[in-house]
Amino acid sequence: MSLDRQFLFIGGEWVEPRASGRIDVINATTEDVLGTVPEACESDVDHAVNSARTAFESGWGQSDPSVRADVLDRFADALEKRGPELTRLVSQQNGMPHDLSEQFEGSYVIAVFRYYAELTRKMQFEELRPSPLGFSTAVRRHPVGVVAGIVPWNYPVLLAATKIAPALAAGCTIVIKPSPGTVLDSFVLAEAAREAQIPDGVVNWVPGGRELGAYLVSHPGVDKVAFTGSTGAGRAIGEVCGRLLRPVSLELGGKSAAIILDDADLGSVTEGLMGASLPNNGQTCMACTRILAPSSRYDEVVDAIATWASSLTVGDPLESGTQIGPLASKEHRDRVERYIALGRDSGARVVAGGGRPATHPRGWFVEPTVFANVTNSEVIARDEIFGPVLAILKYDGEDDAVRIANDSDYGLGGTVWSADHERALEVARRVDTGTLGINGYVLDYNAPFGGVKSSGLGREFGPEAIAGYQQLKSIYQAG
Numbered sequence: 001m002s003l004d005r006q007f008l009f010i011g012g013e014w015v016e017p018r019a020s021g022r023i024d025v026i027n028a029t030t031e032d033v034l035g036t037v038p039e040a041c042e043s044d045v046d047h048a049v050n051s052a053r054t055a056f057e058s059g060w061g062q063s064d065p066s067v068r069a070d071v072l073d074r075f076a077d078a079l080e081k082r083g084p085e086l087t088r089l090v091s092q093q094n095g096m097p098h099d100l101s102e103q104f105e106g107s108y109v110i111a112v113f114r115y116y117a118e119l120t121r122k123m124q125f126e127e128l129r130p131s132p133l134g135f136s137t138a139v140r141r142h143p144v145g146v147v148a149g150i151v152p153w154n155y156p157v158l159l160a161a162t163k164i165a166p167a168l169a170a171g172c173t174i175v176i177k178p179s180p181g182t183v184l185d186s187f188v189l190a191e192a193a194r195e196a197q198i199p200d201g202v203v204n205w206v207p208g209g210r211e212l213g214a215y216l217v218s219h220p221g222v223d224k225v226a227f228t229g230s231t232g233a234g235r236a237i238g239e240v241c242g243r244l245l246r247p248v249s250l251e252l253g254g255k256s257a258a259i260i261l262d263d264a265d266l267g268s269v270t271e272g273l274m275g276a277s278l279p280n281n282g283q284t285c286m287a288c289t290r291i292l293a294p295s296s297r298y299d300e301v302v303d304a305i306a307t308w309a310s311s312l313t314v315g316d317p318l319e320s321g322t323q324i325g326p327l328a329s330k331e332h333r334d335r336v337e338r339y340i341a342l343g344r345d346s347g348a349r350v351v352a353g354g355g356r357p358a359t360h361p362r363g364w365f366v367e368p369t370v371f372a373n374v375t376n377s378e379v380i381a382r383d384e385i386f387g388p389v390l391a392i393l394k395y396d397g398e399d400d401a402v403r404i405a406n407d408s409d410y411g412l413g414g415t416v417w418s419a420d421h422e423r424a425l426e427v428a429r430r431v432d433t434g435t436l437g438i439n440g441y442v443l444d445y446n447a448p449f450g451g452v453k454s455s456g457l458g459r460e461f462g463p464e465a466i467a468g469y470q471q472l473k474s475i476y477q478a479g
């Protein structure tokens, strides 16, 4: 089946693009062109924003929550049918091991849509609040309006879902700009939207690069921006939204710490690090890529992690059992390899990997790489590398571990590993971060997810995410 596409999904229909630009999507494993799609132009963005505005004003913005909940459930059903197609596409595009793609780009996404459908049915959109002044006030939650949703390439389906689901739950309409490197899955999402009979214009897609994204962010027809991506792009978008006084949520980068306490069972730690530190070949925002080990057990921790990393199965992401696939693009691999070179130059010791696997001459593979003897001031301990590269740092006592964990520009994820749950919880409470896992990291869509410091503003997931797509209005009923 050809993966090439000719039309854009705007206003509930497949329409001719208004310009002739095309985007080639490359297979991360074979380096061949996987599919080619139209690149939207500014005029297509105008069309999409206008369609979203019309849909918002002609009914969706005032629709009954039960209608919106039914739409979200129908979308989940339509996505479920397309699960195998979507998850395969994601793995081909960005190298995500297919077992992970099935989990996070398939079943998790479907569960997220059903979860927001249920929340929409139960949610109170207006509350009558007694006033201490002797009358009552109606506090209403209005949808903010037309949303621009900007999505990166690492979890393209999930990160579109984390915007579409709460936006629709709130009564907003949305224009999604996917990342050009992983744009193919967005056409499958659009087919699902059509099958689910999402009202015309409620969800629209405009494939394109950062310039098109910037055009969408500052478009006069947009009421809110929901962005996931790098901290640099997030700052640029935040500046624009600040000037326009436009609500914005920013889900940005991270450099999270895994704090291994001195009583931790190292067998359980290495078992859990796959999900906590190297999911999606390390191309995960909350990945714990700084491993903090107690000085009393430092050598033991380094040995255990080096042995574990060297044993990981590197290969074709579509093959069952693959744990590490290729990186998403040649440019991205070049960037990760530059960081590995910086790590070597810093005097840190490579204890696992450090190069390209000889078994895979094609595809943008990098071996799972572990550096020991890293201090927190080194570049490889401070910058987000976004690949399978871990740095093991030494600490002396819990206060020192917390100090090092918090000595970072970022604050998105984190883990604490210990045989003593209460002790781990005490340490967890002291880490400056938006999310943290004890003895593992499992993303809970019923709880808010997001960052502090340079990891961003606002929260996705949980009922809290819906609030990001609402404006509050108080109607004082004094007379």
Ligand code: NAD
Pocket: 150, 151, 152, 153, 154, 155, 159, 177, 178, 179, 180, 208, 209, 210, 211, 212, 213, 214, 215, 217, 228, 229, 230, 231, 233, 234, 236, 237, 250, 251, 252, 253, 254, 284, 285, 286, 384, 386, 412, 450, 451, 455, 456
């Ligand atoms: P990126 O910032 O380069 O691009 C993200 C998206 O924004 C793309 O669609 C891109 O075209 C668009 N874009 C870039 N600059 C823009 C601008 N000035 N205006 C409007 N749109 C713009 O990021 P990426 O390389 O695609 O993704 C990797 C980054 O995303 C990492 O830093 C990672 O940590 C972060 N991320 C964060 C989360 C989170 O929830 N906090 C989740 C996943 C990824």
